[in-house]
Amino acid sequence: MDVANRRISDQLHLMGQILEILDENPFKVRAYTRAAELIGRLATPVADISLEELESIEGIGTAIAQKVREMVEDGTFRELEEVKGRVPPGLVEMLALEGVGPKTVRVLWKKLHVETIEDLEKAARGHRIRALKGFGEKKEQGFLKAIANARRRQSDMRMTRQEADMVIGEVRQAMSEGTYEVAGSYRRGRSTIGDIDIVTVESPSHLNRRLRSIADEMIDEGERKSSFWCRGSRVDVRYTPSSTYGSMLLYLTGAKAFNIRLREIALGKGWRLNEYGIRDLARGTVHEFSREEDIFAFLGMDIIPPELREDWGEIDAALSHRLPALIEGSHVRGDLHVHSSWSDGSMDLEALARAGEACGYSYLLCTDHSSSLGVARGLDESALKRQSHEIEMVNRATSCQILHGVEVDILADGTTGLPSRVLKDLDVVVGSVHSAFTQETDLMTRRVLSAIGNEHVDIIGHPTGRLLGQREAYAIDMQRVIESAAETGTALECNASPYRMDIDDVHIREAVNHGGFISIGTDAHGPGDLAWMNYGVRLCRRGWAGPGNVINTLNMHDLLEWAS
């Protein structure tokens, strides 16, 4: 996301948290929190958006739009500074502790002058908290445990999809095949996962016992839901009979905003929607749903794929039967970013081709690094020639054809790491930034724009350069990149490596809106990595991409035609 948008989103979120501690109107709090989310998913830098356009976003009104303008100009807004002055700064950090919410923080602050996590720890150890009305020994112990947990694991850290798969693999051992489904952000295909949500038809009495055996620690345990820590991540399990499985899965899959919106729509029709079904408020009758599809039908909507359930316009589209047809895994004919042992990959070309065959692909684009990148054993002109001969040999014996490409460096000045006479002979060229990450926005943007303008560069690899949990995206104006790529017909990569997931859903959506092309590449360096394609497809679906937006759906002939 845009750096400035991130900052503004954080400030709106902070405003909401402080208002909560100050015991303000909870709906005002919700308005700020919602606005923070909306700004956070904007692809365009807010500085480029007019006041009128801001207000036209559902959930942002005149007041918050004005404050956003203020932040663009002054870096903050008057009311935020004012409320900040009324609350010790450490209180907001306390909110991040498990089981500690605004009411608790407020009472501890007012009655015991607790202003920081350290103060809280001292008060709990000194048994001063149990004296408060509504608090007891268990609360004290709970606070100490929450503090210890927060110090041990950075609980606000989101997982990569691969890490999520590891946690799910662990939980799977306690569950019976065919009785459950992973819901939540995992099912929505998000690039990173906060916690693992599971819906199951198994009985809580049996499963809770087995879950205890794989849990690091149980958080809570009941007849309808249980929560626990597993491999440092939170897992929530919801129990349901199969007769209401659809309602439960819908509830546990939807983003919060999606669920709220759907329930509001049901209310408008005189129905109360929850995870057990739909109650007709006038008649008192309850409809149960074993399948999600039937709920959408009941509400008069098209079926919304899990990846779209974000309250990002999909609900109106489903009501008016205008949902797009999304790309599917079966549409993908090949992977457009893989490395071989010619550079820093572990598979030789034949192993690559066999791996491609196993995926059912008709082609793989071999994109080893160009020689300008020393660390990755890059290829120069003569190495590429030799590689070309070997590819010809391998292609005679396999159904999956290796296309000869390269991942050429976009150098600091915007030129490519290999000259045009080399690039022009390759099938498809991916251009990527691998150095000088700290350039300021305009320079970095123009650098990438010049690669987009290069007639030999077909795809921009991992366009924002982020490494999840390790390195932020470099400063780049993605709006300009997306517009320029759409104009020239250059594809932007959706790098499906779980460490990158770059570009992410918001940018894919923006590119799709501009009629641009997306290219999915796993950036595979080893045999198992080709399976990451699924992550990329899901991300593209989140970006509302159809098969026509993604060049991996082209057959080999058309792809080569497109690239030429």
Add this chain to the structure above:
DNA sequence: GCCGTTTTCGGCCCGACTGTTTTCAGTCG
């Protein structure tokens, strides 16, 4: 603070679990 083919004022999703209670408040998703 946001929003409106019932409303420019009066609403704003809904339920599970825990701890401290004896009917509920707080937190969480």
